[in-house]
Amino acid sequence: MFHPRRTLRALLIPLAAGLALTTLPAQTASAASTLTNGGFESDGTGTATPAGWSTYSAAGQNSASFTEAGGHGGSYRLTHWSASAYKVETYQYLSGLTNGSYKLTAWVRSGGGQNSAYLALKNCGGAEQRTDLPVSASGWIRIVVPVSVTDNQCTISINSDAAAGNWLNVDDLTFAAGTGGTSIHGADISSLAKSEAKGGTYRTGSGSTGDAVAILKNAGMNYARLKVWVNPADGYNNKARVLATAKRVKAAGMKLLVDFHYSDTWADPGAQSKPAAWSGHSYSQLKTDVYHHTYDVLNALKAQGTTADMVQVGNEINGGMLWSEGSTDNWSQLAGLLNSGYDAVKAVSSSTTVALHLAKGGDLSGTRWWFDNAVANGVKFDAVGLSYYGYWHGTLYDFQTTLDDAASRYAKPVFVAETAYPFRLDSEDSHENIIDLATELVAGYPATVTGQTRWMNDVASIVEAVPGGRGLGVFYWEATWTAVTGNGWDPTDAASGNGWENQALFGYDDRALSSTSWFSHR
Numbered sequence: 070m071f072h073p074r075r076t077l078r079a080l081l082i083p084l085a086a087g088l089a090l091t092t093l094p095a096q097t098a099s100a101a102s103t104l105t106n107g108g109f110e111s112d113g114t115g116t117a118t119p120a121g122w123s124t125y126s127a128a129g130q131n132s133a134s135f136t137e138a139g140g141h142g143g144s145y146r147l148t149h150w151s152a153s154a155y156k157v158e159t160y161q162y163l164s165g166l167t168n169g170s171y172k173l174t175a176w177v178r179s180g181g182g183q184n185s186a187y188l189a190l191k192n193c194g195g196a197e198q199r200t201d202l203p204v205s206a207s208g209w210i211r212i213v214v215p216v217s218v219t220d221n222q223c224t225i226s227i228n229s230d231a232a233a234g235n236w237l238n239v240d241d242l243t244f245a246a247g248t249g250g251t252s253i254h255g256a257d258i259s260s261l262a263k264s265e266a267k268g269g270t271y272r273t274g275s276g277s278t279g280d281a282v283a284i285l286k287n288a289g290m291n292y293a294r295l296k297v298w299v300n301p302a303d304g305y306n307n308k309a310r311v312l313a314t315a316k317r318v319k320a321a322g323m324k325l326l327v328d329f330h331y332s333d334t335w336a337d338p339g340a341q342s343k344p345a346a347w348s349g350h351s352y353s354q355l356k357t358d359v360y361h362h363t364y365d366v367l368n369a370l371k372a373q374g375t376t377a378d379m380v381q382v383g384n385e386i387n388g389g390m391l392w393s394e395g396s397t398d399n400w401s402q403l404a405g406l407l408n409s410g411y412d413a414v415k416a417v418s419s420s421t422t423v424a425l426h427l428a429k430g431g432d433l434s435g436t437r438w439w440f441d442n443a444v445a446n447g448v449k450f451d452a453v454g455l456s457y458y459g460y461w462h463g464t465l466y467d468f469q470t471t472l473d474d475a476a477s478r479y480a481k482p483v484f485v486a487e488t489a490y491p492f493r494l495d496s497e498d499s500h501e502n503i504i505d506l507a508t509e510l511v512a513g514y515p516a517t518v519t520g521q522t523r524w525m526n527d528v529a530s531i532v533e534a535v536p537g538g539r540g541l542g543v544f545y546w547e548a549t550w551t552a553v554t555g556n557g558w559d560p561t562d563a564a565s566g567n568g569w570e571n572q573a574l575f576g577y578d579d580r581a582l583s584s585t586s587w588f589s590h591r
Contacts, residue, residue, distance in 0.1 A: 269551055
């Protein structure tokens with residue numbers, strides 16, 4: 070939501086704080102239409118104001134900004150650090166720019182803990198654009214900031230508002246024509262229908278009871294993910310339920326991802342059990358089963374005017390699907406099953422995107438092994454989806470490396486099919502939460518609403534930074550799975566609990582969390 074007053078204030082504060090932001094750089098000899106010394110190599114170490122750059126601190130803490138050895142590409146980097154609390158900005162003013170779309174790219178590291186630590190493009194003619202620095206104490210992370218220059222000028226700004234000992238590194242900045250942003254700001258809401266049926270309620274942030282789909286849409290969500298089970302024991306997440314929820318999704322103006330598990334229950338790297346109705350079927354029959362089930366669900370969606378925009382053929386299929394016939398122990402058979410699904414999707418709607426989905430989004434070698442085999446066996450797909458849970462799947466550096474590699478190696482768009490983060494550690498129900506200890510968390514991301522918000526924004530920023538514009542976006546898992554008696558994890562056991570309510574996007578008071586603001590990431 071646009072707040073003119075807040076935006077104006079954000080622009081006026083730095084202006085009032087020091088005219089240096091506008092007047093001084095224009096008089097600097099290095100003010101130019103191209104970024105100067107983006108790699109901080111000109112001065113060696115120890116300079117508070119590197120060549121081409123200016124430093125500003127309202128409290129006279131310019132010394133908190135300095136160059137030092139240990140660059141990303143070259144020998145040196147820019148660092149913000151002080152032994153006492155500090156606020157400092159390192160900036161460069163560009164003038165004589167041709168108006169148009171530009172993108173700042175930078176390599177960054179941060180120990181976390183700051184009140185704020187971000188890159189910004191401002192005074193460019195429109196609204197200031199910012200990207201927060203993800204917390205990554207060892208590996209360098211690439212982030213981008215896109216902007217529309219309409220006034221032939223722009224200021225590139227590196228900002229810290231930090232506690233004593235907090236630090237960041239920035240290096241190898243480039244400013245060139247380009248665009249940014251992501252198209253998918255999504256969430257899995259497969260739990261919703263059963264939650265509502267069992268008495269679950271959803272409220273706006275201010276406490277008004279409302280429709281969860283509308284509440285999430287109003288926060289910026291634009292894509293819903295719904296799983297399909299073949300014949301689940303509880304009668305939810307089957308064809309009929311998916312059709313009903315899909316109507317609500319499309320009526321809200323959102324897009325739809327349909328996630329086929331090809332099972333009666335959860336399918337993931339540890340379990341890919343065949344639906345009971347397909348047990349005993351030959352491989353040849355299973356190929357037909359996959360085609361018919363996929364076609365049946367998608368054609369019914371199309372017939373009611375809610376055609377799927379994207380489809381996952383399988384869920385977290387690191388070990389294959391429909392075990393044992395479709396295991397990765399038999400790639401030619403797995404390929405046949407996947408292509409059967411692909412063909413069914415395209416028979417219903419040629420424009421629907423077909424994604425293949427793996428877990429372990431920080432596992433570069435495992436992701437390469439899987440997709441190299443898929444390609445070698447002629448598997449057809451349009452996009453790569455990865456689950457990335459930071460407390461299980463490696464560092465943000467590992468995640469970026471894996472995601473970028475998948476995009477370039479297979480020349481396909483990529484997205485995060487699942488990620489999440491806890492906003493608290495305690496349980497609302499009697500079932501122990503899957504993530505319930507501080508020792509399980511990702512360093513720099515506390516189990517608070519703020520930590521959850523930062524996690525989602527930083528994951529989205531890494532997807533936005535995938536080269537070539539191949540980063541589609543992110544799906545949150547699982548936005549609406551609050552603690553509701555009867556809506557536990559086991560479809561065969563009505564008394565089972567929920568180990569995930571501390572990672573929903575609604576709090577224990579059923580109110581939408583302010584972390585839903587991540588849906589409004591560029």
